[in-house]
Structure formats: structure tokens, C-alpha cells
Amino acid sequence: MGYLSCRAGSAVAVAVSSSSSSSKSLSTKPPPESPPEDRPKLRRFLHRDLEAATGGFSADNLLGRGSHGRVYKAAIGSSASSRLVAVKRPSKSREISREFHNEFEILSRIRSPRFVNLLGYSADDPKDPLLVVEFMLNGSLYDVIHSDSPSAPAISSWSKRIKIALQIAKAVHLLHSQDPPIVHRDIKSANVLMDKSLNAKLGDFGLAIRCNAEDQRVKSTPPAGTMGYLDPDYVTADRLSTKTDVFSFGILLLEIISGRKAIDVRYSPSFIVDWAIPMIKRGKIGGIYDPVIGPPVDVSVRNHLGLVAAKCVRTCREKRPGMEEVVGWLTGLTQSVRSRRWDELGIGNPCMMVETVGRPVE
Numbered sequence: 001m002g003y004l005s006c007r008a009g010s011a012v013a014v015a016v017s018s019s020s021s022s023s024k025s026l027s028t029k030p031p032p033e034s035p036p037e038d039r040p041k042l043r044r045f046l047h048r049d050l051e052a053a054t055g056g057f058s059a060d061n062l063l064g065r066g067s068h069g070r071v072y073k074a075a076i077g078s079s080a081s082s083r084l085v086a087v088k089r090p091s092k093s094r095e096i097s098r099e100f101h102n103e104f105e106i107l108s109r110i111r112s113p114r115f116v117n118l119l120g121y122s123a124d125d126p127k128d129p130l131l132v133v134e135f136m137l138n139g140s141l142y143d144v145i146h147s148d149s150p151s152a153p154a155i156s157s158w159s160k161r162i163k164i165a166l167q168i169a170k171a172v173h174l175l176h177s178q179d180p181p182i183v184h185r186d187i188k189s190a191n192v193l194m195d196k197s198l199n200a201k202l203g204d205f206g207l208a209i210r211c212n213a214e215d216q217r218v219k220s221t222p223p224a225g226t227m228g229y230l231d232p233d234y235v236t237a238d239r240l241s242t243k244t245d246v247f248s249f250g251i252l253l254l255e256i257i258s259g260r261k262a263i264d265v266r267y268s269p270s271f272i273v274d275w276a277i278p279m280i281k282r283g284k285i286g287g288i289y290d291p292v293i294g295p296p297v298d299v300s301v302r303n304h305l306g307l308v309a310a311k312c313v314r315t316c317r318e319k320r321p322g323m324e325e326v327v328g329w330l331t332g333l334t335q336s337v338r339s340r341r342w343d344e345l346g347i348g349n350p351c352m353m354v355e356t357v358g359r360p361v362e
């Protein structure tokens with residue numbers, strides 16, 4: 001297993017030893033970026049049509065706002081066959097507009113059921129460009145996990161939580177499998193959106209970057225991301241690597257497992273890693289599971305799920321797994337919560353290579 005570093009002059013796989021053979025369960029690699037003729041067919045909208053479809057960008061249709069701008073709900077098509085979409089309207093700053101074009105550049109070349117896909121765009125008003133993406137009925141995973149609202153959809157089973165984690169892991173793995181690999185740089189629960197059946201899709205590719213060391217852009221792009229999810233080893237542009245996303249994914253996995261925010265000042269320690277990892281090292285892994293639903297009943301799942309997250313957030317990036325391994329482990333755990341056969345038969349647990357609970361994970 002290797003990982004890709006963007007260190008200038010050597011955009012090649014850096015060999016990292018791993019005790020794992022878990023990724024055997026992944027027999028096929030995800031498809032590479034689509035050739036030009038198969039790229040997503042994007043619809044070109046007129047600005048005035050999208051303005052009308054969002055009710056003049058009305059507050060009633062506002063789905064949310066982030067640092068880059070606002071997102072509106074809109075119905076497009078005829079009244080007989082209309083479809084709900086989300087319209088992303090960036091705020092007018094040069095930095096934001098760069099991220100906006102970046103998202104367009106990435107999503108116009110690659111499509112996946114695991115992404116919040118780009119459907120179209122409007123460019124006829126150069127002062128107000130718009131992106132049209134899939135509408136995700138249940139909003140962000142952050143809202144689903146942390147909302148106090150009684151009407152918020154709950155993810156109250158471990159099979160569902162692990163499935164969501166697996167869906168996100170597959171999305172990140174797909175990005176890392178491109179040539180050159182794409183590093184998302186902003187993996188977090190607010191950038192995972194949930195469809196009507198609570199399936200997870202990765203969104204917000206504004207910071208994503210093609211990990212091509214020869215590219216001047218890679219060399220000159222300073223580290224970026226979100227506090228709480230940011231790889232401590234990503235301190236200069238040349239430290240960008242797919243392992244940056246693995247760290248952020250580990251934080252997100254701890255969040256899914258525990259129901260805690262990445263950073264929550266109501267607790268001490270406030271950083272999820274400083275709270276969870278010492279507990280795992282002391283062999284108290286049960287303590288990291290969300291008390292709202294209690295730890296997984298299956299001992300094997302309980303022991304290994306937290307360890308997958310612990311491996312991803314290791315300080316030493318060379319010791320972090322690649323996303324292919326993570327997908328393999330989570331696939332095994334998904335099957336395990338469904339069948340519980342590992343414990344009953346005592347065979348074939350693909351997570352047995354993860355350290356035994358209670359032993360140091362660093």
C-alpha cells in the first residue's frame with residue numbers, strides 16, 4: 001500500500017509498509033476520471049431562469065450559507081416534470097471566485113453517485129456565475145449529527161452509521177484514485193450531504209487540488225482546510241498529500257462514532273482526538289461511542305471501528321492507512337454488523353490486523 005505525496009519533483013507513490021491485507025476485499029479499483037467524451041453533460045442555464053426558479057434568490061428558498069456564499073433550492077423543468085436542484089451563488093470576492101471555478105473544474109470532469117454532482121451552470125451574467133448541483137433533501141451530515149431539533153432525522157443504528165462512513169470513504173478513495181490524485185482538503189461533516197434516504201455524498205470541492213507536483217499551482221497553494229479537521233502535518237504547500245484527507249476523514253469518523261463535534265469547547269479536552277485517543281489507548285474504547293445509541297453490541301465491531309478512526313488520525317502520516325484500506329475495513333464492518341458472523345465463526349475478520357484494543361495506536 002502506498003500514499004501519494006505532492007512533494008515537488010516526486011509525484012509518485014511513496015512506499016509505506018502496512019501490516020494490512022484487508023484491501024483484498026476490494027477487488028476492483030474505482031474508475032479513473034472520465035475521458036472527455038464521457039464527461040458529465042452539463043446543462044447551460046440562463047441566469048434569469050435560475051433567478052426565477054429560486055424566487056429571486058428569496059430567503060424562503062435559502063438552504064444554507066457557508067464561507068463561500070449561499071445555496072438556494074430551485075425547481076427546474078416544466079411543471080409536469082420539475083426537478084429540485086440546489087443553486088450555489090458565490091459571494092463576490094476574488095478568493096471565493098477562485099474556489100467556485102475550482103469546484104466547477106473538478107466536478108465537470110468527474111461524476112459519481114458518492115458526490116453531490118454538478119448538473120449545470122449559468123455564466124451569461126459574468127458578475128453573478130451560478131452552479132447547479134443535486135439537491136440533498138436532508139442537508140448536511142453535520143446538521144444530522146448535531147441538530148437538537150426533534151424533526152432532524154436520527155441515525156440511530158450502527159449499521160446505518162457505518163454505511164454512511166463507508167459511503168464517504170468511497171468518495172474520498174475515488175478522488176485519490178484519479179491520475180493525478182485529487183486531494184479534497186476540506187473533508188468534514190458540513191461538506192457531506194444527505195439525500196432523502198440518508199445516503200451520504202461528498203460535496204464542496206472548492207479547495208480540492210490535483211496532486212501534480214509539476215503543477216505550479218500545487219507548489220504555490222498554501223495549506224487550507226477547516227480547524228478541527230486539518231492535518232497537523234500539512235503545514236506548507238509541499239506537505240500536501242492524500243494522507244491529509246485521511247486525517248480529516250478520521251476526525252469525521254470519530255464524529256460519526258461519538259456524536260461529538262471535532263472541536264467542542266463545552267468539553268475538556270475540547271479536541272475530539274485529545275479526548276478519544278487516550279481512551280482507546282487505555283482500553284476504554286466503549287467510552288467513545290455515542291451514548292444516545294450506546295456502543296455497538298457486536299464486540300468485534302465495537303473494538304475495531306474506533307481503531308480504524310485512531311489509525312486515520314495518527315500524527316505520523318506514514319502510519320496512516322490509505323483510503324483503499326479504510327474502505328476495505330469499513331466494508332468488513334458493514335458486513336459484520338449485518339451478519340455478526342465473524343464472532344460466531346471466529347474467522348475472516350478483515351479488521352484483525354488493527355492493533356488489539358489497549359495497545360498503543362501511535
Ligand SMILES: Nc1ncnc2c1ncn2[C@@H]1O[C@H](COP(=O)(O)OP(=O)(O)OP(=O)(O)O)[C@@H](O)[C@H]1O
Pocket residue numbers: 063064065066067068069070071086116133134135136137139140143190191193203204
Ligand atoms: N446540494 C445541496 N442540497 C441541499 N442543501 C445544501 C446543498 N448544498 C449546501 N446545502 C446547505 O447549505 C449549507 C451551506 O453549504 P455551503 O457548502 O455553502 O457551506 P458549508 O460547507 O456548510 O460551509 P463552508 O463553505 O464554510 O465550508 C449546508 O450546510 C447545507 O445545509
